[in-house]
Amino acid sequence: MNLLPVSRTVALLVMALLLSACAGKGLRGHEPFVxxxxxxxEGQEIELDLGLRNVNALPIKLAQIEFSLNVNETPLAVYSAASQASISANGTENLRFRIPSTEDGRAALESLDQGQINNISYLLEGEITxxxxxxMILFRDGYLYRVPGRPGRFR
Structure with a gap:
């Protein structure tokens, strides 16, 4: 009886097990891209549509979301509430918020809406639990522009 093929088979199985331990399990624990x-x-409020992209291999099931939004370094709105949204693994969820806004923040947006300035900087900071x-940290900054033909709307 030849033991060489059996020992090769055992060696190959051991190598396969060791290599499978090195295989990636996908991303985990990364913040969503905002x-x-x-x-x-909308009067004294703003309506905000946020996209949250989950780059992880597991879904993110939210319990709490909180953030602040500034325009031109002026506070515009603050939000904090429980949430039952879920962002699927490697997916995107769009969330809509209707939030009371500050007078100074609205004035900054109105100057953009009236064409007095071409764009306005914004900073969104917060976290989800x-x-x-x-x-997990939420962060996004950039510039807002008027949406042509749609007064009071910005992207």
């Missing part, structure tokens, strides 16, 4: 899809003035209590 996009500001739309912002509109998932159902396991893990906190």
């Amino acid at each position: 996009t500001l899809n739309n912002l509109s003035l 998932d159902q396991e209590g893990i906190k």
